[in-house]
Amino acid sequence: MMRSLLGLLTAAAAALCAAQASAEQRLTVAGYGGSYEQIMRTSVIPAFERENDVRIDYLTGNSSDNLARMQAQRGHQTVGVAVLDDGPMVQAVSLGLCRTLPDAVRDAVYPIAVLGDDHAVGTGFGFTGIAYNTKLFKERGFPAPTSWMDLAKPEYRQRIAIPGIDNTYGVHTLAMMARIHGGSDADIAPGLKVMRQQINPNVLAYESSPGKMSEMFQSGEIWLAVWGSSRVAAMQQAGFPLAIARPKEGAVVLMTAGCAITDSPEPALADKFLAYLVSPKVQEIFATQYGAGPTNRATKLPPEVAGRVIYGEDQVRSLIGLDWDVVNRNRADWTRQWQRQVER
Amino acid sequence: MMTRSDRLTPALLTAPSALVYAGALLVPLAGVLALSLHGFDFEKGVLPGWGLANYQDLFTDPLFGEALARTFRIAGLTTLICLLVGVPEAWIIHRMDPRWRGPMLLVVVGPLLVSVVVRNFGWMVLLGTNGLVNQALTALHVPGAPFRLMFTELAVVIGLVHVMVPLVVLSVWASLGRLDPVLERAATSLGAGRFTVFTRVVLPNVMPGVMAGALMVFCLSASAFATPAMLGGKRLKVVSSMTYNEFLNTLNWPLGAALATVLMAAILLATLLWTRLVERRALRRLGEVAQGGPA
Amino acid sequence: MSAPAFLTLDGLGKDYGTVTAVRDVSLAVAPGEFLGLLGPSGCGKTTTLQMIAGFETPSRGRILMEGRELTGTPPAQRGIGLVFQSYALFPHMTAAENVAFGLEMRRVPKAERGRRVAEALAQVRLGHLADRYPRNMSGGQQQRVALARALVVEPRLLLLDEPLSNLDAKLREEMQVELRDLQRRIGVTTVLVTHDQAEAMALCDRVAIMQGGRVVQIDAPWQAYDIPADAFVADFLGRSNRLPARAASGEAEAAGHRFSLPPELADRQGDILLTIRPERLRIRCERAPEGPPGLEGRVQARLFLGGFWLYTVETALGAFAVMAQNTGATPLDEGAAVTLDWDAHSLRRLEPA
Known part of the structure; x- marks a missing residue:
């Protein structure tokens, strides 16, 4: 009424x-x-x-x-x-x-x-890279991330957040994992395998929402995340000790x-x-x-x-771009595979 | 003897609400059902053909089975806890001094007045590995602390119980209001203690309220979206979050519609079973269902 | 009552904040006695009952049962049977289950329980309705189940809170007889709370008439009726006519009419308030050939009550209610000139209330 x-x-x-x-x-x-x-x-x-x-x-x-x-x-x-x-x-x-x-x-x-x-x-x-809490990294004596495969380091167990496959950052992550392990936008299987076997155990949550991501950074729940340069810039402007690394394999535009x-x-x-x-x-x-x-x-x-x-x-x-026509065509399949193999 | 217009009057009077009901519920539902029978292509969008392919996909997909089971597990557990908390809570408030009842009810209804996002953010802060709950557990030297509480089914259940308990309290409260207060005295005078009065006299008579509350909580928990998504995370898929995903991320509307349809059918089925098996029996004793007892 | 008291209320009082519901109630109930607490609503009778039952805590005074202090014993352990105005049957239980409840609470073995429930239901003549739910029973049947439920546990004391006021007149009369009979047979000490003076007089061995949180008079019903303690009791128990007069040397005078006083009032002098019951007045349409001249008046209204005619007669001393037995003779018409007279020993003196 x-x-x-x-x-x-x-x-x-x-x-x-x-x-x-x-x-x-x-x-x-x-x-x-x-x-x-x-x-x-x-x-x-x-x-x-x-x-x-x-x-x-x-x-x-x-x-x-x-x-x-x-x-x-x-x-x-x-x-x-x-x-x-x-x-x-x-x-x-x-x-x-x-x-x-x-x-x-x-x-x-x-x-x-x-x-x-x-x-x-x-x-x-902008670009997708690895965002990390500089204060925490300094306290714990971790070197700044330099490679996408740093996400597999055992010391980050349950301290990483990665946006979901519904999110461009998530798609970038999967695509980069495939590329550096011999795959391509058209052949994503190697990326899924690495994500499943090496990265997933370290991931606390697959989180697409920027609000929750920044909350998890601020509460110290996560130490590093795959994220975008503009998001990191916004956090920096708010005074949070966050930096973004451009991995040596290339940051994704x-x-x-x-x-x-x-x-x-x-x-x-x-x-x-x-x-x-x-x-x-x-x-x-x-x-x-x-x-x-x-x-x-x-x-x-x-x-x-x-x-x-x-x-x-x-x-x-120097930026790596994805072949969006290929990616979009395969995205439903990527999503399916990701949900079944990675996001578990 | 009813005249023709006498018989027409009730129909005419209910017509406006029936129209609204049909317009706001039945038509969209029919739309969803129809949509779920179409195919989908990423480039072309929704395809014109008809078929049951989406349903076939769902029922052969272990991921969906897992999500459906999780949905009902969470809803069932939430309902159970809400009843265990809410029913005694309603009784306690009912027995309070009238001066305190108003403020207490407001406190109980409190969670309903807070937006779901704010509420869940609050729980995230409390349940995080560095959150208050774990800080307290660590300070108390509980072995194994800090625990991983966020992104678990437990977190989802906690978040849901928080907001659903008021529904049980309110519906039981309404039933308690209809209960003759002298019944409790009668039972007491016959030698029953407080607990016995509650279980043997009060509870059976407020069963309609308990059942209604349970049903509301179950349906709302099974179809809840924001709380499982925020406190459970993407790994813990429930049917509603899968539906959301198909509609808004994959843009595969027909599959999303099929998911929504299956969820609705499953909830409806659970509701019907519940009313058939439990509620009928409870209500018949109170004479609220069509004459079951001896006339 | 010469037997030692079973239940004693001693200076019992209850305040709610600044409001005093029960001022000072002291009375003693003999074993097996049927006592009525009678009074208009708000007189404190229900609060008194609640204190005996244990649902209200007295602000002052004591309650003794068989000489033992009852205050502080929780209601569940007082061994008191209660019957409520609303019957308070458990709606989700059959008649038999209702009756069995108290026995279950006392952990009576199942076989014995069944036997006693059947007995109790038979006692109230409801054996055939054992499996019926309260909603499918008439008010009278429900009341009898409530009675059986209270009695089956063999309570030391039975409290009845306006038990018959929800029943229609005819049924109420039947139930009165039944209740009276049952109480006699079982011999359980019983306290009845009611605002209905006819009910109290019909049922009780003694009535305690309460007003303003106090007991005004305790007597056998017929004694209280015949010799009311004050104007309140006189009005509350049945009808009465008031007769303010001046007394001098064994006679009274009011508005020029002179009549004799009973012997116990013969030495009264000056203003006096007299009362007389309507059935003690005689009404005639002609002057008596001999004897005292009588009080002349005119029939203003008449009511036919079956066994009686109730006339309202306007006289120089005011209006009188007169109860005349229906002897089959033609009744007096409204407007008829009549003469009232009475025996001097029917007059009672009242303390002004």
């Missing part, structure tokens, strides 16, 4: 607001929550709204949630621009959810940042990627916002506040920021 009344009120209020705002253009942007949302709302969106006299609605959700949402809304899309991890983004493209990029956007970024056959664009470089959604209202505005996301100005904001390396080649960063992020041709080239 209460709920239905509330619903009615909300609907009425929404209708009222909609009537008021009908004069100006509106665009819905779907993206991550947490610090990313914070930066978007305070430093990125307001300027765009002012310059173009439009309103942006920000819809919070992780990559798979937002992908599922757009899949569900197919045919009557409300989302204009979506920001997802690169893997889910390639999947979104293959599901036909993304429109082709404007030429100007495509040409502004490094080739590695053009995804899904010109349908999506990387908006920031993890881009935040954007695309304009097919059949959504205001397509021109969506393209404009996408271009704005890869403009040097916004790229610098995300580099400074989010630790995301700029994908726009023209971005100039001050040295103290440049030192902390993936920056410049050379660094970009």
Whole structure:
């Protein structure tokens, strides 16, 4: 009763607001929550709204949630621009959810940042590496991790967390394990075997949620984890003694990627916002506040920021990228195998 | 003699709620059922064909069998503990001075007022290897401490019991309110001690409340998602977390729908068995089911 | 009562905060006696019963059973049988199971238990309903099960809390006879709490009439009825007419009407409150040829009670209730002029309440 009344009120209020705002253009942007949302709302969106006299609605959700949402809304899309991890983004493209990029956007970024056959664009470089608690490592005299196989060291028993296979970090972990043991994105079996036999005994939990991951770091429950550079940067900014190692076998690139959604209202505005996301100005904001390396080649960063992020041709080239078309095609099978062999 | 309109009136009066019921429950359920009969392809999404392939997959998959068993094990254990805690708790509060009853009920209902995420984070902090519980056990020199409590079925059961106990307390409380308070005095005057009064007189008469509470707890525990996911972790799969995974991560909606359907059918079956075997018998003695006793 | 008391209440009182429910109750119950605690609601009779049963702790005073202090003994160990107004049968047990409960609590072996339950049910004439659940029994049947349940454990004392007030009038009368008979046969000392004066008078050897937390009068019912201690008792037990008058030299005078006083009041002088029961008044429609002139009045209302006619007669001394036996003669009409008279020894003096 209460709920239905509330619903009615909300609907009425929404209708009222909609009537008021009908004069100006509106665009819905779907993206991550947490610090990313914070930066978007305070430093990125307001300027765009002012310059173009439009309103942006920000819809919070992780990559798979937002992908599922757009899949569900197919045919009557409300989302204009979506920001997802690169893997889910390639999947979104293959599901036909993304429109082709404007030429100007495509040409502004490094080739590695053009995804899904010109349908999506990387908006920031991050990487997946091994995050570790520097204070604890120093106290216990452990050397900083240098290899993916450090995860198998017996002294870390039950002190490691790895994101699940539903998470891009988890996919990266499995792919790297396969690659360094003679497999590939198309031949994942060696990776599964290593995970099962050598890594799994050390894993306290397979945990995809960044909130729980940081809680486990803070309570000292875990000492190290496979995690992303942007997450580590956020923890560092909060003052937590966390560092991320780029293993010698290579850190895996993890881009935040954007695309304009097919059949959504205001397509021109969506393209404009996408271009704005890869403009040097916004790229610098995300580099400074989010630790995301700029994908726009023209971005100039001050040295103290440049030192902390993936920056410049050379660094970009050193990153390992996954063949997302192959990975996505096999992902259901990976998930099945992972759930049955590894995550036990 | 009923006129035609007399007979129509009840139907007309219930029509709005029946429509809401149908619209909000039956139609989506039918949708889920229909969805579960489709196939899925990663590139093409949901396939148009029909078939029972998803169910065949599930029933030949040991991982699913394991998750189903775990789901019911957790729900059963949670229900049992909730009853052991909640029923005496309701009686104790019922016997309290009326001045204290209000505040006590509020304390009991407390867990229901806290969001599931906050509540589970609280338990994570308490149950961690460096958490309060283990700190206390270590301080008391309990052999083997600290224990691994997080990411175990025990943690899930603890988290569920915490939030489910109020349901038992409230439903038993309602039954206690209908109990003639003189019955307890009658039993006492016949020589029964407090414990005997409770087990022989109070308990049988509040059985409807106990049964209803147990049923609610069982159904909610079997379909709980957030608590098993947060306190159990990914390794301890239950049917609801597998469903979530298929819907939101693999995007294999038809398989997710099949999982949801099987879970619902299993809970429904357990409920029916429960009502048939236990509740009927308990209620018949109290005369609340259609005339079973001598007229 | 000359026999040594079985149950003694000695200066018993109970306060709830600042409210006093029972002020000061002292009485003695003889072995085998049937005592009634009678009074209007709020007089403290139920609280007194609860204290005897052990469900309330007295604020002051003592309860002695066979000379032994009872205060502090938990209710379960007092050996008292209780019958409640609501019967309080266990709804989930059959009649036989209800009756067997007390025996089970006393760990009576199963075979003996069965025999005693059957006996107890037979005693209340319910042997044929042993397997029936309370919800399928009439109020009277339930009350008899409650009685059997209380008696089967052979209690030293039986407490009845308004046991018949949920029954309809006819059934209540039948049950009164049965209850009285049963109590006599078993000989168990019994305390009955009731607000129904007719019930108390019908059942009890003696009644203790309570008012405001005190016992006002303890007597055999007919004694209390005939010689009420004060105006409250006179009004509470049956009907009575009041007759304020002035006494002088063996006679009384009220509103110009003079009549003689009984010998025990002959030396009274000045204002006096007299009372007379309606059945002690005689009513005539013609003047008596001889004797005292009588009090003249007019029939204001009449009620037919079967065996009796109840007239309300308006006189110079106020309205009088008059009970006239139904002799088969034509009753007096409303408005008829009548004369009332009475024997002087029917008059009682009342202390103003």
